[in-house]
Amino acid sequence: MKIVVCVKQIPDPASPYKLDPESYFVIRPNDQVLDDTDRYGVEVALQLADEIGEAASVTLLSMSPGGSQQGIRQALAMGADGAILVEDETLRGADALTTSQVLAAAATRAGADLVITGTESTDGYTGVVPQQVAELMGVPALTFARKVEHVDGKIRIERQTQAGYDVVEGALPAILSVTSGVVEPRYPTFKGIMQAKSKPVETLTAADLGVTPEVRQKIVSVEAVPGREAGDIVEDDGEGYLRIIEKLEEVKVV
Amino acid sequence: MKTWVFSTESDGAAAPSALEALSKAREFGGELGAILVGAGSDTALAQLGAHGAATVLHGPQTASSAVIAAGIAQAVAAEQPDLLIFGMGTLDRDVAGRLSARLGKPVLANAVDITVGDGTLRVANEILGGSTLVVTESAGGSPAIVITRPKVFAAEPADGGAPAVTALEAPDVGHADALEVLSQHAETSEGPDLEAAAIVVSGGRGMGDADRFAVLNELAGLLGGAVGATRAVVDAGWVPYSLQVGQTGKTVKPDLYIACGISGAMQHLVGMKDSTTIVAINKDSEAPIFGISDLGIIGDVHTVVPALVEALKNRG
Numbered sequence: 251m252k253i254v255v256c257v258k259q260i261p262d263p264a265s266p267y268k269l270d271p272e273s274y275f276v277i278r279p280n281d282q283v284l285d286d287t288d289r290y291g292v293e294v295a296l297q298l299a300d301e302i303g304e305a306a307s308v309t310l311l312s313m314s315p316g317g318s319q320q321g322i323r324q325a326l327a328m329g330a331d332g333a334i335l336v337e338d339e340t341l342r343g344a345d346a347l348t349t350s351q352v353l354a355a356a357a358t359r360a361g362a363d364l365v366i367t368g369t370e371s372t373d374g375y376t377g378v379v380p381q382q383v384a385e386l387m388g389v390p391a392l393t394f395a396r397k398v399e400h401v402d403g404k405i406r407i408e409r410q411t412q413a414g415y416d417v418v419e420g421a422l423p424a425i426l427s428v429t430s431g432v433v434e435p436r437y438p439t440f441k442g443i444m445q446a447k448s449k450p451v452e453t454l455t456a457a458d459l460g461v462t463p464e465v466r467q468k469i470v471s472v473e474a475v476p477g478r479e480a481g482d483i484v485e486d487d488g489e490g491y492l493r494i495i496e497k498l499e500e501v502k503v504v
Numbered sequence: 505m506k507t508w509v510f511s512t513e514s515d516g517a518a519a520p521s522a523l524e525a526l527s528k529a530r531e532f533g534g535e536l537g538a539i540l541v542g543a544g545s546d547t548a549l550a551q552l553g554a555h556g557a558a559t560v561l562h563g564p565q566t567a568s569s570a571v572i573a574a575g576i577a578q579a580v581a582a583e584q585p586d587l588l589i590f591g592m593g594t595l596d597r598d599v600a601g602r603l604s605a606r607l608g609k610p611v612l613a614n615a616v617d618i619t620v621g622d623g624t625l626r627v628a629n630e631i632l633g634g635s636t637l638v639v640t641e642s643a644g645g646s647p648a649i650v651i652t653r654p655k656v657f658a659a660e661p662a663d664g665g666a667p668a669v670t671a672l673e674a675p676d677v678g679h680a681d682a683l684e685v686l687s688q689h690a691e692t693s694e695g696p697d698l699e700a701a702a703i704v705v706s707g708g709r710g711m712g713d714a715d716r717f718a719v720l721n722e723l724a725g726l727l728g729g730a731v732g733a734t735r736a737v738v739d740a741g742w743v744p745y746s747l748q749v750g751q752t753g754k755t756v757k758p759d760l761y762i763a764c765g766i767s768g769a770m771q772h773l774v775g776m777k778d779s780t781t782i783v784a785i786n787k788d789s790e791a792p793i794f795g796i797s798d799l800g801i802i803g804d805v806h807t808v809v810p811a812l813v814e815a816l817k818n819r820g
Contacts, residue, residue, distance in 0.1 A: 266632055267632075274638070345610050346604075346610070346611060346613075347604055347605065347608070347609075347610050347611070350605060369752060370751075370752070372771075375613070375614065375751060376611060376613040376614075377597055377613060377651075378597055378600055378601030378604060378611045378613065378651075379601070380601070381569065381597065381598050381599075381600070381601025381602050381604075381605070382601045382602070382604055382605040383605075384570070384601075384602065384680065385570070385573065385601070385602040385603075385604075385605035385606055385680070386605050388677075388678065388679060388680050389679060389680055389682075390568070390570065390679070390680055390681065390682045390683040391569065391570070391598060391602075391683075392683065393569075393594065393597075393598055394594050396745065406686075409594070410594065410745050411594055411688075412514070412593055412594070412746070413514065413688075413690045413691070413746065414688075414689045414690040414691035414692075414744070414745075414746060415688075415689050415691070415745070416685050416686075416687070416688045416689070417685070417686040417687045417688075417689075418683055418684065418685050418686065419683060419684050419686055420682060420683035420684075421679070421682040421683070423679075424682075424683075429739075429752070430735065430739055431735075431738065431739025431740070431741075464644075465643060466609065466610040466642075466643055466644030467610045467612060467640050467641065467642055467643055467644060468640065468641050468643050469638055469639070469640050469641075470626065470639050470640065470641045471637075471638070471639045472636060472637070472638050472639075473636070473637050474635060474636055474637075475630065475634060475635055475636060475637050477634075477635055477795075477796070478777065478795075478796045480794055480795050480796065480797060480800070481797060481798035481799055481800070482798070482799050482800070483789070483794045483797065483799075483800035483802065484799075484800065484801060484802065485789075485802045485803070486785075486801050486802060486803025486804070486807070486808055488807075490785070490801040490803045490808050490811075491801075491808050491809075491811040491812040491815055492815070493799060493801060494762075494783055494785075494799065494801065494808075494812055495812070495815055495816075497781070497783055497798070497799045498727075498760075501759065501760055501780075501781050503703060503727060503759075503760055504727075504816065504819065
C-alpha cells in the first residue's frame with residue numbers, strides 16, 4: 251500500500267507570522283517548521299505501514315517554498331521513506347483549491363492508495379483541503395478521524411461529530427483526515443534525524459503536474475482589530491478566590 | 505441575488521448556523537432558499553421557512569458528502585444561485601469542500617461578516633487569534649461558497665411561511681461514495697448545553713489530569729454553568745470531544761467564561777474571546793489568556809479553584 255501524507259511547512263508559530271504589506275501573502279521565512287498538527291498524520295501512516303509490512307511505503311507530500319526544507323526533514327526524521335516537494339513561484343499565495351489541485355495531481359502521479367492529511371493547517375485554517383482533494387481524485391473521504399484501523403483492506407475510523415462520533419468504513423483508494431489526538435506522535439530518534447538528511451526529496455513544479463494556478467479570490471484590506479483590553483491581573487496571595495467572588499457578584503452571577 | 509443556506513438536522517431541528525445565515529441573508533434581498541440534509545421534520549422545515557427560506561432542497565441523512573455535493577452541483581447548474589453559505593460543522597465542511605472542487609469555485613472560510621454591493625461579494629475573517637481582520641473579495645464568479653463562524657449573526661425569525669420542498673438529487677458518483685456509516689454514538693454531558701450556557705467553566709492542560717479536572721464539574725454545578733475544555737484536554741481523553749471550545753470545537757459567547765489552567769492558544773481563543781466577562785486562573789503570568797481577561801489570578805488552579813468551590817458552598 252502506497253501511503254502519501256500531506257505535510258505543511260509553516261512559519262514557526264512561536265513568533266506570529268506577518269503578511270506582506272503589498273500582496274497580503276504570508277511572509278515565509280527560509281526556515282519553516284513542520285505544522286505540529288501534521289505529526290499526527292505522519293504517525294498514523296507509519297503505524298499503518300508497520301502493520302502492513304514490506305508492501306507499504308510512506309511518502310510525504312508538501313507544497314511550499316522549500317527553503318531549508320527543515321519542516322520536511324522533521325517529518326522524514328520520524329520515519330517516512332521520502333518526500334515530494336512542489337515548489338513554484340506561481341503558487342505563491344495559492345488558495346485552498348489551487349493547493350488541493352496540486353496535492354491531488356501529485357498524489358495521483360505517485361500512485362497513492364491512501365492520502366492522509368490533518369484537519370486544517372495552523373496558519374491558514376481554511377479546513378477544506380482534504381475534501382477538495384478527495385473530490386478531485388474521485389475517492390471517498392474519511393474525515394475528522396480520532397481513531398484509525400486497517401480492517402480487511404479497508405480503513406475504519408471513528409469520525410468526530412457534533413454529537414459524539416460515528417464509526418465509518420471506506421474502501422481504498424481514499425482520503426483520511428485525522429484530528430490531533432488520534433495517536434501519540436513519536437519523537438524522531440538520533441538515528442532518524444541522521445537518516446533524514448539523505449532521504450530522497452523529489453522536487454516538482456505546477457507545470458509538471460499540469461496545474462495552472464488561477465486567482466479566484468483577492469484580499470482587499472487587512473486591518474488591526476481594536477483588541478479587548480486586559481483588566482485586573484493579580485498575583486494570588488491566598489485570597490485570589492475572593493477576587494473571583496467579587497467579580498461574580500459584580501456581574502450578578504451570585 | 506439568490507442565496508442558499510446549508511443546514512443539517514439534529515433531533516428534528518434545523519442547524520443554528522443555518523438560521524443565523526438565513527437571518528443575515530435576508531439583508532441581501534432577492535431569493536432565499538435552504539438545503540436541508542436530514543429527516544426533513546416539519547419543525548426543521550418550519551424553522552427554515554420562518555427565517556426566510558422560500559424553498560428547501562431536501563436530501564436524506566444517509567447520503568455521503570460526495571453524493572450530497574453532486575446533488576447540490578446539479579441544482580446549482582439548474583437554478584444558478586449567487587451565494588452558498590455553510591456553517592463550521594463536519595458535514596458542512598465536507599460538502600463545501602467537495603462542492604468547491606466540483607464547481608471550481610473557492611471557499612471563503614471562517615467568515616465573521618458578509619457584504620454584498622455593486623455585484624461584489626466580500627467576506628471578512630479574523631486571523632492571528634482575532635487581532636487582525638482580513639477582507640477578501642470573491643473573484644471566482646457565481647456561486648460564491650462561504651463558510652461562516654458560529655454566532656456571528658443573530659438568528660431572528662421573520663414572518664416566513666412553510667417553504668416549498670423539493671428533493672435533492674442523489675447522483676451516482678462511483679467510487680467516491682465507497683464508504684459506509686457502521687454506527688453512530690452520542691457522547692452527552694450533564695448540565696446545560698455548552699453552546700447555549702450563560703456561564704462556562706473551562707479547563708486546560710494546567711488542570712493536571714482527568715481526576716483533578718473533575719473539580720470544574722463541581723464549580724460549574726454551583727454556578728449553574730456548563731463545562732468546556734481545550735483541545736489538549738479532549739485529545740488527552742479527560743472529557744469528550746463534544747466539550748471542546750475553540751477553532752475545531754464549539755464557539756461560545758457566555759455572559760461569564762472562567763478559564764482554569766488555560767494558557768490561551770489562538771486555537772482556543774477564537775472559540776471564546778467574545779464572552780462578555782472573562783476570568784482566568786493560571787500560574788504563568790505570561791499566559792496569553794490574561795491579555796483578554798477582565799480578571800486574571802496568577803496562581804495555582806489546584807488551590808484557587810477548590811477555595812472558590814468551598815466559598816461558594818458556604819454561601820449556600
